[in-house]
Amino acid sequence: MIIYFFNIEMNKIFLAFLLLLIPSVSSAQNERISEIISSVAEELADDETDPDAVEAFIDKLHDLNERPVRINSSDETELSRLFFLTDFQVKALLDYVHSSGRIVSLYEIANMPGFDRDLARLLTPFISLDDGKANHADSIKLRNNLLSNFSVRYPESYASAPGSPWKIFTRYRFSAGSFSGGLTSEKDSGEKLLAGKASLPDFLSANLSWTGKGVVRKLIAGDFGARFGMGTNINTGLRTGLSLTQSGYLSGKDEIRPYTSSDENIFYRGVAAELQVKKTGLSLFYSINRIDATIDTADNKTDLYINSFYKSGLHNTPLSELKKDAVTENCYGINLSSEFKNIRIGLLWSASRFSIPVKRIVPDPEDIYDFRGDRTMTVSAYYKAVHGKMVLYGELSSNLNSRIAFIQGIVFRPADRLSINLLYRNYDPGFTSFHGKGLFSSSTGDNIKGLFGNFTFEAARHLFIIAGCDLHYYPWLKYRCSAPSTALHREVRIRFLPSDKISFEGAYNYRMTVLNQQESYGIKKQDNLVSRAIKGVIKYSPDENLTFGTRIDYKITQPGAANGMLLLQDFNYRFRKIPVSIWFRYCIFKTDNWDSRLYTYENDLLYYFSIPALSGEGNRCYVMIAWEPFRFADFRIKYAFTELMQNRNSFSETDEVKIQLRMWF
Numbered sequence: 001m002i003i004y005f006f007n008i009e010m011n012k013i014f015l016a017f018l019l020l021l022i023p024s025v026s027s028a029q030n031e032r033i034s035e036i037i038s039s040v041a042e043e044l045a046d047d048e049t050d051p052d053a054v055e056a057f058i059d060k061l062h063d064l065n066e067r068p069v070r071i072n073s074s075d076e077t078e079l080s081r082l083f084f085l086t087d088f089q090v091k092a093l094l095d096y097v098h099s100s101g102r103i104v105s106l107y108e109i110a111n112m113p114g115f116d117r118d119l120a121r122l123l124t125p126f127i128s129l130d131d132g133k134a135n136h137a138d139s140i141k142l143r144n145n146l147l148s149n150f151s152v153r154y155p156e157s158y159a160s161a162p163g164s165p166w167k168i169f170t171r172y173r174f175s176a177g178s179f180s181g182g183l184t185s186e187k188d189s190g191e192k193l194l195a196g197k198a199s200l201p202d203f204l205s206a207n208l209s210w211t212g213k214g215v216v217r218k219l220i221a222g223d224f225g226a227r228f229g230m231g232t233n234i235n236t237g238l239r240t241g242l243s244l245t246q247s248g249y250l251s252g253k254d255e256i257r258p259y260t261s262s263d264e265n266i267f268y269r270g271v272a273a274e275l276q277v278k279k280t281g282l283s284l285f286y287s288i289n290r291i292d293a294t295i296d297t298a299d300n301k302t303d304l305y306i307n308s309f310y311k312s313g314l315h316n317t318p319l320s321e322l323k324k325d326a327v328t329e330n331c332y333g334i335n336l337s338s339e340f341k342n343i344r345i346g347l348l349w350s351a352s353r354f355s356i357p358v359k360r361i362v363p364d365p366e367d368i369y370d371f372r373g374d375r376t377m378t379v380s381a382y383y384k385a386v387h388g389k390m391v392l393y394g395e396l397s398s399n400l401n402s403r404i405a406f407i408q409g410i411v412f413r414p415a416d417r418l419s420i421n422l423l424y425r426n427y428d429p430g431f432t433s434f435h436g437k438g439l440f441s442s443s444t445g446d447n448i449k450g451l452f453g454n455f456t457f458e459a460a461r462h463l464f465i466i467a468g469c470d471l472h473y474y475p476w477l478k479y480r481c482s483a484p485s486t487a488l489h490r491e492v493r494i495r496f497l498p499s500d501k502i503s504f505e506g507a508y509n510y511r512m513t514v515l516n517q518q519e520s521y522g523i524k525k526q527d528n529l530v531s532r533a534i535k536g537v538i539k540y541s542p543d544e545n546l547t548f549g550t551r552i553d554y555k556i557t558q559p560g561a562a563n564g565m566l567l568l569q570d571f572n573y574r575f576r577k578i579p580v581s582i583w584f585r586y587c588i589f590k591t592d593n594w595d596s597r598l599y600t601y602e603n604d605l606l607y608y609f610s611i612p613a614l615s616g617e618g619n620r621c622y623v624m625i626a627w628e629p630f631r632f633a634d635f636r637i638k639y640a641f642t643e644l645m646q647n648r649n650s651f652s653e654t655d656e657v658k659i660q661l662r663m664w665f
Helices: 002-019 029-046 051-066 087-100 106-110 117-126 318-323
Strands: 143-154 167-176 179-187 203-211 216-227 255-258 268-277 280-291 293-297 304-309 327-340 343-358 373-387 390-399 404-415 418-427 448-460 463-474 485-496 502-516 526-540 547-558 562-574 580-591 617-630 633-647 650-664
Touching: 051 117, 106 117, 179 255, 216 280, 255 268, 293 318
Parallel strands: 304 343
Antiparallel strands: 143 167, 143 650, 167 179, 179 203, 203 216, 216 255, 216 268, 268 280, 280 327, 293 304, 327 343, 343 373, 373 390, 390 404, 404 418, 418 448, 448 463, 463 485, 485 502, 502 526, 526 547, 547 562, 562 580, 580 617, 617 633, 633 650
């Protein structure tokens, strides 16, 4: 069957490789950004696919690319904007600038403790090597940025939906000196363009913020996100520490920032402030927001209660329209933090109250520990300490019902070429945090105990070995498993970077989890679902910026010995004399079932992402063109199609078109 599949696709593969022979040169910056985002987003996708996390990561990376970090600044807050660095690495940068003066070359960064050549190259698009002094010559000048995306897929997923199949996303941002603001709107596929009594888009978000340097550091009115400590209490952005072969947990300062994403339920809507006196900071916020939920009526037919929260954000059927903005959520909190030499401590209190209580009339055993009632409160204490080549960090959070979340981690470097991370976490069943995402937490944030460890070793010049292991235990029932269970994840990744023109990467991934057997009656029995996957990637740049990429994946799952395989070819280039870039991919895949599916990150519109789950037998191809006709505008269009084999003689095809227009002035 595999041989037959390869034969019928050979003519398309030959065409794809002919296109790869077209000579050209590219300018590079956007391609480098895409490469970095691709590498990290694929790791996020492989770990249970967290699209919200990928979207937050992409948004942060593009923000850093537009406003590079002044690496020679002595301001720790400025350097901490490089959120993917650990506290140890941020401290190493600060110490180097204080002791040696300005950093004038990336080679200096590569030789610092905690850094290597690969990480220094990753930093390139996100840092500036100026003198570290901000330029205020035109600081009051009004700057505007407008972005609009239009996408559609055929055949339509919601043929009977009330609105058009087009998905429309628009984001506007402006800044003028210390003031900035923005407006975000989104209409998903099948939703009405303008709905409700006020005829507004299905999702509309706005904010206005002011940043200062005195006691009052930041004020925000409108929609905002927040993150404090390790995130178990409040973290509306990226769930940190998802990758087994990540060099360290995602670090960064406590922050309240304007909300610019399109998740329709996780953000806050109200006012927030950040105050600072020397090394002591105080953050306060208050929010009143309407969120989606499924509302039912109690036995007396009069009392209403929340049966479940609706998080997809889609309102393209009569039933889903009833869930929109069904509940009012009031949130408020205060965070106090202070630094003493090399230790930083913080205390956080937050509370939420719903206009309708949450109830479980006929609870499933899996839901026994789920939240009930109309209010919750969480208190947290956290710390970070740096001592020599070691970083210690931890957090303890507790709900009103005394259910806790506890994190303790350590990062240390016994040698300049070796970095080790260890992390223990315990999220009690019943620990509830509606706006929290802790380190290595589950998708629901509770019911998990685990021990994680990894290391990064520069075995030889340009040769890096990264390995990680995560052993975790679920003390109560979970989705698709009707008994307490364990899981084990292991991964080894080898990277060889002999030159800037060519790189090699190989990875082996092992995952074991316990799931219910597929039985239609009786007490559910469990099986160990095991998957093993290998991946090989070669990237080659015959010219300075022209990039070719070849990747092959193979995956096997048990029980059932289901296999999955994937082969793809990438390339991108930019014409010499016209401001046009082209990205092209051709991919063939074959998987026996959904458990053996494979993920691939695709280059996409700016501030956007695409990580299709490839399952079945078929091929996927896309071409994207970016055109920058003026210095103040660019245009992108992407066409992608997926063919799935139905039988030996027929395919079903899905087509997708995405268009983006961006202007800055």
